[in-house]
Amino acid sequence: MPTNTKESGLETLIVEYLVNQNSYEHGTNNDYNKDYAIDETRFFIFLKDTQPEKLDALGVFKSDNNKAKLLNRLQGEITKKGVIDVLRNGLKIYPVTLDLFYLTPSQENAKAKELYNKNIFSVTRQLMYSRDNSRLALDFAIFINGLPIITCELKNRLTKQNVEDAVYQYKTDRDSREILFNFGRCMVHFAVDENEIKMCTKLDGKKSWFLPFNKGYNDGAGNPPNPDGVKTDYLWKKILVKDELANILENYAQIVEEKDHETKKIKRTQIFPRYHQLSGVESILADVSKKGSGQKYLIQHSAGSGKSNSIAWLAHQLVSLTNDGNNIFDSVIVVTDRINLDKQIKNIIKSFMQVSNTVGHAESSGDLKKLLQEGKKIIITIVHKFPYILEDIGNQHRKNNFAILIDEAHSSQSGNMSAKMNMALSGQYEDSEDETTEDKIVKILEGRKMLTNASYFAFTATPKNKTLEMFGVPYPAEGTIKHRPFHVYTMKQAIQEGFIIDVLKDYTPIKSYYKIAKIVEDDPMFDKKKAQKKLRKYVESNEKAIELKSEIMVDHFHDHVIAKGKIGGNARAMVVTSSIERAIQYYYSISAYLEKRKSQFKAIVAFSGEHEFGGKKLTESSINGFPSNDIEKKFKKEPYRLLIVANKFQTGYDEPLLHTMYVDKVLTDIKAVQTLSRLNRAHSQKYDTFVLDFANETDIIKEAFSKYYQTTILSDETDPDKLNDLESDIRRYHVFTDYHIDTIVELYLNGADRDKLDPILDVCAVNYEANFDENEQVDFKSKSKAFTRMYGFLASILPYGNAEWEKLSIFLNLLIPKLPAPKEEDLSKGILEAIDLDSYRVEAQTKMSIVLEDSPDYEIDPVPTNAGGGKAEAELDLLSNILSSFHDLFGNVPWKDEDQVKRHIASIPEVVARDKDYQNAMKNSDKQNAKIESQKALNRAVIDLMTDNMEIFKQYNDNDSFKNWLSNMVFNVTYNTEGEVYTGNPDING
Numbered sequence: 007m008p009t010n011t012k013e014s015g016l017e018t019l020i021v022e023y024l025v026n027q028n029s030y031e032h033g034t035n036n037d038y039n040k041d042y043a044i045d046e047t048r049f050f051i052f053l054k055d056t057q058p059e060k061l062d063a064l065g066v067f068k069s070d071n072n073k074a075k076l077l078n079r080l081q082g083e084i085t086k087k088g089v090i091d092v093l094r095n096g097l098k099i100y101p102v103t104l105d106l107f108y109l110t111p112s113q114e115n116a117k118a119k120e121l122y123n124k125n126i127f128s129v130t131r132q133l134m135y136s137r138d139n140s141r142l143a144l145d146f147a148i149f150i151n152g153l154p155i156i157t158c159e160l161k162n163r164l165t166k167q168n169v170e171d172a173v174y175q176y177k178t179d180r181d182s183r184e185i186l187f188n189f190g191r192c193m194v195h196f197a198v199d200e201n202e203i204k205m206c207t208k209l210d211g212k213k214s215w216f217l218p219f220n221k222g223y224n225d226g227a228g229n230p231p232n233p234d235g236v237k238t239d240y241l242w243k244k245i246l247v248k249d250e251l252a253n254i255l256e257n258y259a260q261i262v263e264e265k266d267h268e269t270k271k272i273k274r275t276q277i278f279p280r281y282h283q284l285s286g287v288e289s290i291l292a293d294v295s296k297k298g299s300g301q302k303y304l305i306q307h308s309a310g311s312g313k314s315n316s317i318a319w320l321a322h323q324l325v326s327l328t329n330d331g332n333n334i335f336d337s338v339i340v341v342t343d344r345i346n347l348d349k350q351i352k353n354i355i356k357s358f359m360q361v362s363n364t365v366g367h368a369e370s371s372g373d374l375k376k377l378l379q380e381g382k383k384i385i386i387t388i389v390h391k392f393p394y395i396l397e398d399i400g401n402q403h404r405k406n407n408f409a410i411l412i413d414e415a416h417s418s419q420s421g422n423m424s425a426k427m428n429m430a431l432s433g434q435y436e437d438s439e440d441e442t443t444e445d446k447i448v449k450i451l452e453g454r455k456m457l458t459n460a461s462y463f464a465f466t467a468t469p470k471n472k473t474l475e476m477f478g479v480p481y482p483a484e485g486t487i488k489h490r491p492f493h494v495y496t497m498k499q500a501i502q503e504g505f506i507i508d509v510l511k512d513y514t515p516i517k518s519y520y521k522i523a524k525i526v527e528d529d530p531m532f533d534k535k536k537a538q539k540k541l542r543k544y545v546e547s548n549e550k551a552i553e554l555k556s557e558i559m560v561d562h563f564h565d566h567v568i569a570k571g572k573i574g575g576n577a578r579a580m581v582v583t584s585s586i587e588r589a590i591q592y593y594y595s596i597s598a599y600l601e602k603r604k605s606q607f608k609a610i611v612a613f614s615g616e617h618e619f620g621g622k623k624l625t626e627s628s629i630n631g632f633p634s635n636d637i638e639k640k641f642k643k644e645p646y647r648l649l650i651v652a653n654k655f656q657t658g659y660d661e662p663l664l665h666t667m668y669v670d671k672v673l674t675d676i677k678a679v680q681t682l683s684r685l686n687r688a689h690s691q692k693y694d695t696f697v698l699d700f701a702n703e704t705d706i707i708k709e710a711f712s713k714y715y716q717t718t719i720l721s722d723e724t725d726p727d728k729l730n731d732l733e734s735d736i737r738r739y740h741v742f743t744d745y746h747i748d749t750i751v752e753l754y755l756n757g758a759d760r761d762k763l764d765p766i767l768d769v770c771a772v773n774y775e776a777n778f779d780e781n782e783q784v785d786f787k788s789k790s791k792a793f794t795r796m797y798g799f800l801a802s803i804l805p806y807g808n809a810e811w812e813k814l815s816i817f818l819n820l821l822i823p824k825l826p827a828p829k830e831e832d833l834s835k836g837i838l839e840a841i842d843l844d845s846y847r848v849e850a851q852t853k854m855s856i857v858l859e860d861s862p863d864y865e866i867d868p869v870p871t872n873a874g875g876g877k878a879e880a881e882l883d884l885l886s887n888i889l890s891s892f893h894d895l896f897g898n899v900p901w902k903d904e905d906q907v908k909r910h911i912a913s914i915p916e917v918v919a920r921d922k923d924y925q926n927a928m929k930n931s932d933k934q935n936a937k938i939e940s941q942k943a944l945n946r947a948v949i950d951l952m953t954d955n956m957e958i959f960k961q962y963n964d965n966d967s968f969k970n971w972l973s974n975m976v977f978n979v980t981y982n983t984e985g986e987v988y989t990g991n992p993d994i995n996g
Contacts, residue, residue, distance in 0.1 A: 016160050016200060017131055017145055020242045024129050028247055033130035033149060040137045042077050043185035048126050049152025053104065056124050060102040075099075088190030088261045088276065089153055106151055110252050114331065126151050127248050133157075135186045142179070147186070148246065154192050155255070156246070161199045169204055172197030173216045182209040193259045194278040200236040202228060207276040215690040218503035219281050222495070224860070225716040227502035245284075254279065257323055262354065277354075280505070282307065282495035283316045289493055290463065291323055299334055299407040300458045304477035306491035306718060308500040309467040309683040310660070317411055317465060318354035324409045325364070325383040335461070336406040337378060340386045342413035378406075408460040414467075414658065467497070467683070467714060468676045471866050474720035476803055488865075489720035497715050498858070506686040507695050509667075510711060510856035516558075516700045549591075554963065555700060556595040559668045560603065561949050562698060563648065567666050574691040577665035578641060581650040582681055584671040584701075586613040589652035592670075593629060596648060609648040612637055612655055656681045662689035669699040678702070678710035708856050713866060715858045721865040726800055729811060732793045736818075739778065739786050742770045747817045754816060763820065771824040787825055790818045910951060910958055911972070917947040919980040928981065940977045 024030040037047035053061055065072040079099045084092050093107040108125055111118030131146040148156040159175050161167040176195060180187050187195075187209045197204045197216060204216040221240065223230045229237040244250060258279045265272050279287075290303055307313050321338045328334065366373075366382035377385050464477040469491065478489030500506040559581060567577050581596070583589040593611035600607060612634075616625050627634050637655075640646050642663065649655065649664075657680045664685055673681055685695040699707075746766055753762050774783060797815045801807070918924060921943035927936040948962045961968045 016162055016198075016236075019236075020158075020160075021129055021131050021146060023239075023242050024127075024246060028242075029127070030248075031126060031128040033128045035130070035132075035134050038130060038133060038135070039077075040135065040185075042081055043135070043154060043188075043191060044077075044080070045128060045130065045149045045152040045154075046077075047152070048128055048149065052106075052124070052126050052151040056108075056121065057102075057104060060104055063102050064099065084153075084191060085188065089155060090190075090193055090255065090259050090261060090276075093150060093153060093155075093255060106153065107252075107255070109256055110249065112328075122252075125248075125252070127251070128152075136184055144180075144186075147192075148251075150251075150255070154186060155251075156194055156196065157186065157192055158196045158198060161197075163199055163201060167199070169197050169199045169202045172199065173204055173206075173214075176206065176209060176216070177212050177214050180209060182211060182214075189274070190261055190276060193255070193276075196241065198238055198241060200238055203238050203241055203281075205278060205280075207278050213690055217280060217505060217688075220503065221281060221285075222499045222503075225494075225496045226498045226860075254284070258284065258319055260354070277315060279315070279319070280312060282499075283312055283319070286493040286495065287316055287320050287323070290320060291327060293492075294324070294327060294334060294461060295329060298329055299409075299461050302462045302477045303464065303493075304469060304473065304479070304491045305463065305465045305493045306469055306714075307465060307467060307493075307495040308497040308506060308714075309680070310506040310686045310688070311467075311495050311500050313413065313465045313467075315354060317413060320463065321384050321409075321411055322354070324411075334407060335409045337382065338384045338409040338411060340384065340411045340413065341389055342386065406459065410460055410462050412462065412464045414465065468679050469714075469718050470676065471720055471868050472799055474718065474866070475723060475868060476799075478720060480723070486722045488722065490717065494717045496717060497711070498860075501686075504688065506683075506688055507692060509682045509685045509695050509697060510707070510858070512694055512696045513704065513707075513856050514696075514698050515702070515704055516698060549595075552588075552591050552595045553599075555668075555670065556592060556599050559648075559698070560596060560599050560605070562668075563607075563666060564603070564605065565946065565949060567696070568647075572665045572692075572694075573663055573689055576663050576691075577647075578661065578663045579648050579666040579668065580655070580664055580684060581609075581648060581668045582656065582671050582673075583650060583652050586615075586617045586652045587619060588670070589613050589650050590617065590619045590624065590629070592650050596650065606645055607647040608645045609650055610637055610641055610646050611650045613652040614654060656684065659684050660687055662687040662692060665692065665694075666696045666698070669697060670701050672701050673710070674706060675710050675713070678707055679714055682707070682711075704856055708858065711856070712858055713864050716860075716864060719865045720868060722868050724796070724800060724868045726804060729793065729797060729800065732789050732796070733811070733814060735789050736786065736793060739774075739782070741773045741786060742817070742821070746770055747813055750817050750820060751813045754820065767821055767824050770821055771826070774825050783825075787822065787827075790822055790825075794818050794822070914944070914947050914951075914972070915976050915979050917950075918943040918976050921946070924980075933981065936981060937977055940980065941973055944973060944976055 021032070025032050031048065033045050033048065037045045039046040050061075050066075061067065064076055066076055067073070076099060080092070080097055083097055094109075096106055097104045108118070108121040111122050126149075128149045129146055130149065133144040133147045134140055134142065135144055135147075136142040144157055145160045146158050147154050148158075157180075159172040159180075161169060161172045176197060180195075182188065185191065189208050193207070195206045195209060196219070197206075203219040205219040206214050206216045208214065218227065219241075220227060221229045229240075231237065232239060235243075245254075259277065261274055261276045263272050263274050286305055286307065290305070293303070294301065305313075305316070307316065317340060321340055324335055324338050326333070364382065365384045365386065366377035366380070368377055368385055368387040373387075462477055464473060466473060469478070474489045474491075479492050480487050480489050482488075497506075501508045559579075563579050567579065568575070581589075581592055583592055589611055590613075593609055596609045600609065611626055611629050613626055616623050618624070625634075626637070630637070630640075632640060637649075638659075638661070641649055641661065656677070661684070664687065667682065667685055669681075671681075682697060685697070746769070750763060750766055753766075774786065778786065794815050797811055801812070801815075918940060921939070924936070924939040924943040927939035931939075948959055951958055962972060963969075
């Protein structure tokens with residue numbers, strides 16, 4: 007008999023594996039009660055076998071009414087709480103509580119093991135689920151103790167159907183009003199073919215959102231070839247295995263509720279782990295179980311890939327992780343720079359544990375000590391409060407083991423803060439009277455090292471060299487030691503799977519052109535490099551430039567984002583600025599233009615602290631008219647659509663409605679990736695994003711993203727002997743002696759007053775100032791800074807301490823602030839008083855996709871050990887020459903393709919003539935009003951030309967004579983003629 011290559015063949019393969027290899031029972035349609043969407047046969051078999059006395063108390067088999075009462079109660083509780091909660095916590099029905107699932111037992115608990123083995127896992131194929139249409143059948147459904155938890159639709163590429171056809175079937179044929187497909191009735195719905203798997207936790211017709219559930223292949227989407235079977239057999243051989251399914255039910259899947267404090271409405275979201283989340287957390291737990299405390303883990307998961315959920319799931323399970331019956335960790339500390347992660351973790355953990363007894367939030371000094379003493383298992387703290395909190399931890403915690411989970415590792419785990427964290431957790435902050443200076447040095451050394459009583463779990467999408475060396479997995483390669491992440495979910499895979507949006511796909515760079523006039527008679531000399539920098543800043547912050555760019559942003563947002571219904575008409579945009587002052591400028595300029603356009607939308611500005619602008623001290627709250635804490639919430643609601651930011655919301659901000667970004671800030675490396683990645687969050691109605699960039703070269707953006715597109719590797723370890731080299735160079739200057747170092751360190755560590763330290767430091771500062779020229783001072787100071795920076799990092803990872811380096815580091819950290827900076831005359835001073843902005847325009851380049859190529863894992867260099875160069879010599883030049891070179895970079899350009907320009911201009915009158923408002927004005931108004939509407943229509947037509955010909959657009963905005971000619975020409979050839987649509991060709995050669 008030939009192989010069954012039809013869909014039913016795949017169905018048979020899966021079901022037979024579950025029944026024959028994994029002890030599932032084979033259900034039938036006769037067992038299924040369509041009115042309650044349960045396998046009624048197995049539901050009562052399970053209860054009879056495990057809780058017969060409770061069934062007797064309920065009188066279920068004595069009366070059909072009592073049976074119906076039980077099933078109705080079950081139906082109501084699943085509708086209200088979801089099947090996950092009911093399985094996990096049981097069903098309360100007076101006078102008993104029915105256990106509907108027995109949890110995974112510990113190894114030593116024989117009774118729990120016996121009960122767990124009584125759980126009934128079953129599979130029913132071709133399930134006829136519908137009460138109204140008996141012909142509708144689902145390929146198969148999985149049940150636990152009679153309650154459905156998973157549905158599955160299969161497709162077969164050999165019959166020319168694939169996973170997308172299964173998704174389509176769910177969206178069009180599986181009505182969410184059917185009980186089986188109600189929200190919360192099942193944990194997840196799988197669409198499967200032999201190559202790929204997709205999952206959905208809420209069926210909602212065509213709005214159903216299916217996410218990939220694939221392993222990934224070559225750092226991208228899909229699944230690797232499987233020598234032992236079909237590519238997707240991990241679904242039934244790994245995920246649907248009884249123990250793994252129980253694990254997911256107990257530790258991952260759940261319904262999270264979020265209350266809107268303004269509307270009081272509760273939003274319910276069901277979550278089920280993506281494959282990379284499940285794989286990442288489980289591989290970490292397995293490694294910790296094997297190795298115990300004291301390890302380091304770097305998890306490189308792409309931005310927008312659900313790191314917060316992964317952190318919450320890992321934290322919850324690390325708390326209860328055991329080795330030989332003992333907990334591996336006493337407490338889990340989550341360090342984050344995102345306030346909302348606290349709420350997210352509590353929501354995730356809420357259904358797993360009693361949150362009040364388990365989770366604590368350390369907000370101020372003393373909290374962490376108190377929470378540890380109270381035995382809180384999970385402690386969440388914000389990164390900038392962490393150093394102060396840790397000051398109060400005593401040495402009573404030295405014997406405890408900690409798991410430290412770091413959200414966005416590169417921003418949370420740096421130098422001094424890391425040292426304080428380690429010292430506090432190891433109990434190194436408590437003094438005793440008989441301690442010598444040497445004892446205190448040893449304490450600091452121990453404190454700076456990665457602790458043996460703690461494991462570090464660092465999550466980031468963009469690992470830096472320090473992060474890789476501190477937390478990555480070392481391995482020998484090419485005669486050196488490289489470091490790689492422990493677990494990876496790449497940006498490439500996330501984009502290819504559609505889990506995040508490719509923010510570089512629709513990217514339009516804008517180039518600025520200026521003309522600056524010299525307004526002084528003479529031709530003074532200025533520092534060329536500094537002058538160019540000042541000129542660029544002056545021009546870009548000029549009121550005219552801000553106004554023009556604001557108009558471009560607002561017009562683009564209205565005409566290309568809102569008008570095209572992006573994200574179902576709910577799209578938002580972010581304006582990224584280079585400073586607080588620039589953000590405030592943009593806010594007022596954009597707000598004024600929105601009002602001028604009679605737009606229904608408003609802008610929000612976001613920046614930290616207080617800033618003086620226009621003679622007033624302003625905060626974001628005083629400008630916006632509502633508290634800072636409400637910005638995220640307000641931005642989701644009308645009428646707010648544009649968020650103008652200065653160094654806020656550029657990292658960690660998760661808003662799927664964000665579609666477009668207008669960038670007027672130079673971005674490089676990680677900052678570029680983090681900032682632009684704010685757009686990448688997926689949404690069921692989000693199909694693309696758009697970037698309009700006024701400040702950056704596309705090759706720089708491409709290089710930044712390339713580092714983190716696939717797995718990021720550290721090419722080599724930092725050479726500690728570079729510290730010896732730096733020390734030799736520093737000592738060569740004889741600014742200080744060993745006496746100065748020893749005396750200062752002795753005084754400092756014993757808490758001496760400042761008046762004891764300053765005289766010694768001042769002597770060294772005088773030596774520095776009196777005996778060396780500017781270049782030598784720059785060299786000494788930069789190498790001293792390099793030493794302290796490099797030592798602060800290396801001390802945390804080197805296996806052996808070095809007391810001499812530690813003492814030198816303490817000394818230099820106290821001396822460096824005392825060293826005066828070399829006097830540097832600003833040779834560009836006065837240039838802004840000598841010039842004026844004559845003209846300004848911008849030119850959009852061709853819209854492009856920045857394509858990231860596949861390549862071997864990207865290697866980044868280790869921490870640099872050089873101290874930087876000396877003082878650069880100023881290059882003086884005449885003002886006229888400086889302005890000339892400036893205009894070479896940003897000045898006027900002629901028409902590039904005159905014939906193309908003429909063709910586009912010739913098409914404009916027809917576009918304007920078809921404008922409904924203009925046609926209306928020609929019919930119903932006088933000539934003056936018609937000309938006003940003609941001008942408006944022309945403005946819109948020219949903006950629409952941006953993509954095809956920016957030369958016309960920029961001349962129209964920048965060249966008054968061209969604008970007047972075009973306006974008059976268009977009006978003259980279109981104003982009529984009884985309102986008929988113009989179809990002729992104007993003479994554009996004049």
